[in-house]
Amino acid sequence: MEIDSVRVESSLWIGNKRYRAFLSGWYFSWTEIDKRNREKKTSTTFIIVLNAPEFQNCGLVSVPVSEVIGVKEGRVEIQTQKKVEDTDLDFTLFYVKRNRRVNEHGLSWSLGRTQFCCPSRGVRDQWITQLRTALKTHSPSRPHRLLVFINPFGGKKRGKQIFHSLVAPLFELAGISSHVVVTERANQARDYILKKDLTGFDGVICVGGDGMFSELLHGVIGRTQQEAGVSEHDPTVKLQPCDLHIGIIPAGSTDCVCFATVGINDPVTSTLHIIIGDSQPLDVCSVHYQNTLVRYSVSMVGYGFYGDVLAESERHRWMGPLRYDYSGCMVYLCNRSYPGLVQYLPADSHISSPRDKTRCLSGCRVCSESKERLFPHFDSSSSLYSTNVSQYSSELEGEWVTIEGRFKCVSLTCMSSSCPRSPKGLSPSAHLADGTADLIIVRETNPLGFLTYLHRHTNKQDQFDLPFVEVHRVKAVRFSLPPGEKEEEEYEEEDDREIQTSAERELEDPEKLSSSNIAGHSQQHLAGWKEKGSETSRLKRQGFVCGPCCTKPRSVSVWNCDGEILPHTEISCRVHGQLVRLFARGIEDSKMP
Ligand SMILES: CCCCCCCCCCCCC/C=C/[C@@H](O)[C@H](CO)NC(=O)CCCCCCCCCCCCCCC
Ligand SMILES: Nc1ncnc2c1ncn2[C@@H]1O[C@H](COP(=O)(O)OP(=O)(O)OP(=O)(O)O)[C@@H](O)[C@H]1O
Numbered sequence: 347m348e349i350d351s352v353r354v355e356s357s358l359w360i361g362n363k364r365y366r367a368f369l370s371g372w373y374f375s376w377t378e379i380d381k382r383n384r385e386k387k388t389s390t391t392f393i394i395v396l397n398a399p400e401f402q403n404c405g406l407v408s409v410p411v412s413e414v415i416g417v418k419e420g421r422v423e424i425q426t427q428k429k430v431e432d433t434d435l436d437f438t439l440f441y442v443k444r445n446r447r448v449n450e451h452g453l454s455w456s457l458g459r460t461q462f463c464c465p466s467r468g469v470r471d472q473w474i475t476q477l478r479t480a481l482k483t484h485s486p487s488r489p490h491r492l493l494v495f496i497n498p499f500g501g502k503k504r505g506k507q508i509f510h511s512l513v514a515p516l517f518e519l520a521g522i523s524s525h526v527v528v529t530e531r532a533n534q535a536r537d538y539i540l541k542k543d544l545t546g547f548d549g550v551i552c553v554g555g556d557g558m559f560s561e562l563l564h565g566v567i568g569r570t571q572q573e574a575g576v577s578e579h580d581p582t583v584k585l586q587p588c589d590l591h592i593g594i595i596p597a598g599s600t601d602c603v604c605f606a607t608v609g610i611n612d613p614v615t616s617t618l619h620i621i622i623g624d625s626q627p628l629d630v631c632s633v634h635y636q637n638t639l640v641r642y643s644v645s646m647v648g649y650g651f652y653g654d655v656l657a658e659s660e661r662h663r664w665m666g667p668l669r670y671d672y673s674g675c676m677v678y679l680c681n682r683s684y685p686g687l688v689q690y691l692p693a694d695s696h697i698s699s700p701r702d703k704t705r706c707l708s709g710c711r712v713c714s715e716s717k718e719r720l721f722p723h724f725d726s727s728s729s730l731y732s733t734n735v736s737q738y739s740s741e742l743e744g745e746w747v748t749i750e751g752r753f754k755c756v757s758l759t760c761m762s763s764s765c766p767r768s769p770k771g772l773s774p775s776a777h778l779a780d781g782t783a784d785l786i787i788v789r790e791t792n793p794l795g796f797l798t799y800l801h802r803h804t805n806k807q808d809q810f811d812l813p814f815v816e817v818h819r820v821k822a823v824r825f826s827l828p829p830g831e832k833e834e835e836e837y838e839e840e841d842d843r844e845i846q847t848s849a850e851r852e853l854e855d856p857e858k859l860s861s862s863n864i865a866g867h868s869q870q871h872l873a874g875w876k877e878k879g880s881e882t883s884r885l886k887r888q889g890f891v892c893g894p895c896c897t898k899p900r901s902v903s904v905w906n907c908d909g910e911i912l913p914h915t916e917i918s919c920r921v922h923g924q925l926v927r928l929f930a931r932g933i934e935d936s937k938m939p
């Protein structure tokens with residue numbers, strides 16, 4: 347029987363109402379047909395009709411097969427999955443249910459459930475078989491086995507509870523098996539992905555915040571390049587796109603990557619996207635220091651204000667997610683600005699612009715058209731990226747533009763970087779997968795001007811429509827200090843022990859040193875930090891620093907790379923279009939019913 351060319355149809359009961367249900371191609375639908383005969387369960391037949399006419403009844407419910415989570419025999423409860431009543435006539439359908447939109451941004455999903463009663467056991471068994479077959483045929487990219495990393499200390503420390511109470515029961519219902527690793531140290535998830543046998547896994551999942559996501563990102567990209575024999579250090583090389591999908595169950599402080607790719611931070615919504623095998627490509631920015639890879643970023647690489655906020659917030663980790671707001675206020679009050687030289691390679695302005703007032707939504711045209719431009723040799727029949735092409739990227743051709751001055755902040759973001767603090771994000775019209783990033787330059791201004799800029803992240807006003815702000819869509823960026831402020835002359839604050847933590851953590855673990863490029867840099871830099879301490883004290887005594895919260899010399903800030911402080915100031919960044927893929931589909935259009 348060809349499921350694509352046939353239609354499966356029968357009468358079914360939901361409660362005491364009779365419905366006609368039909369499975370036709372991509373949809374399973376049911377519609378009430380016999381309102382007068384509600385109380386009378388007449389015997390019905392199970393028929394398969396070729397090209398049967400559409401029912402005209404109102405009240406049609408249609409579930410795309412791709413959004414069916416599972417079909418179970420009997421009457422089954424949602425959470426406990428307990429069979430309440432196991433009759434020979436019943437089956438329960440679980441599917442994605444879109445909840446009523448509470449704001450214009452995200453749309454939360456929950457598990458929908460309908461219990462059907464069939465006229466006979468034979469009909470029930472045929473429905474279950476047909477629905478399960480349709481599921482296999484129409485949803486071939488669903489994961490079967492997942493590797494899950496839980497950070498027990500992320501965000502409000504609820505990672506384990508969120509996984510076991512909300513995620514695991516849904517995976518079980520959908521027939522997904524998972525291997526769970528509760529992390530015991532930072533970078534454990536990254537190292538696991540880099541080194542262990544991943545055969546049989548269809549994806550890696552993190553239960554945590556942006557820091558945990560970043561570990562998976564580094565693991566997946568690093569592993570893919572190792573296997574493809576590509577050097578991650580060379581900023582001009584074309585990196586190999588990663589096949590292993592990444593899923594995020596939000597349980598951190600900011601969860602910006604989840605918010606910007608799903609539209610809401612909700613563990614159940616994210617779990618359902620994972621189960622149905624949604625796939626969202628994502629641009630990744632590689633950050634280099636003197637031709638060596640420092641880190642990857644998908645969200646924000648920020649100097650000045652955002653770097654200072656992160657450095658300050660590390661001293662107040664005990665405050666939990668609130669530390670960013672507290673540190674934000676403190677750093678704002680310091681009113682610092684920094685000199686620098688920013689160079690960028692503009693993206694093609696005919697394709698899109700950061701000020702075109704569009705939004706990258708699910709099925710975004712700009713992102714899908716970018717795929718052909720980014721991968722002209724992609725073979726869609728085999729889903730393979732041809733290896734028979736130049737190792738070097740033609741994306742880096744073009745004229746560089748230079749901007750010099752004093753800046754409140756310089757931010758580069760591959761995506762909107764929307765988060766609950768700023769629902770439209772750092773760059774509301776940025777695209778998730780167009781191969782470009784937005785460079786936002788906020789020049790030195792008065793405190794009120796900067797507050798206006800920050801405040802516009804939280805309302806509908808255009809944060810780029812200010813005389814001291816400029817935004818450019820770019821493919822690559824370089825940052826350097828003015829002569830006299832060069833990297834060697836950088837002075838870090840003596841209280842920057844917290845900033846060193848990730849570097850030091852790595853140095854304490856010799857196993858990681860061999861596996862981590864980041865650690866290699868950290869070792870060099872840490873030596874530098876130690877020498878610089880006494881010089882910093884001198885600067886403080888001379889009054890180069892401005893107060894209790896701000897013990898850093900004013901001339902140099904730090905880079906915040908997706909929530910991690912970078913150990914270098916003079917960096918170069920390059921965007922790699924659609925390098926990784928997430929179990930997500932972008933933000934669903936708010937105009938959808
Ligand atoms: C008047 C209200 C102003 C509200 C301004 C809100 C601006 C919010 C912009 C959010 C940008 C998020 C970018 C995403 C970065 C993530 O990859 C990264 C990893 O999780 N998060 C952080 O680095 C964590 C960075 C967190 C930065 C939070 C900044 C909070 C600033 C608060 C300033 C208050 C000034 C009040 C003056 C009286
Ligand atoms: N068991 C562990 N012990 C200590 N640190 C860990 C552990 N597991 C993961 N980490 C590290 O904790 C950092 C923060 O974790 P996560 O992102 O999950 O939470 P968070 O509260 O949102 O933090 P952030 O706001 O820094 O992103 C990550 O960078 C990760 O490397």
Ligand SMILES: [Ca+2]
Nearest residue numbers: 629760777782
């Ligand atoms: Ca982008």
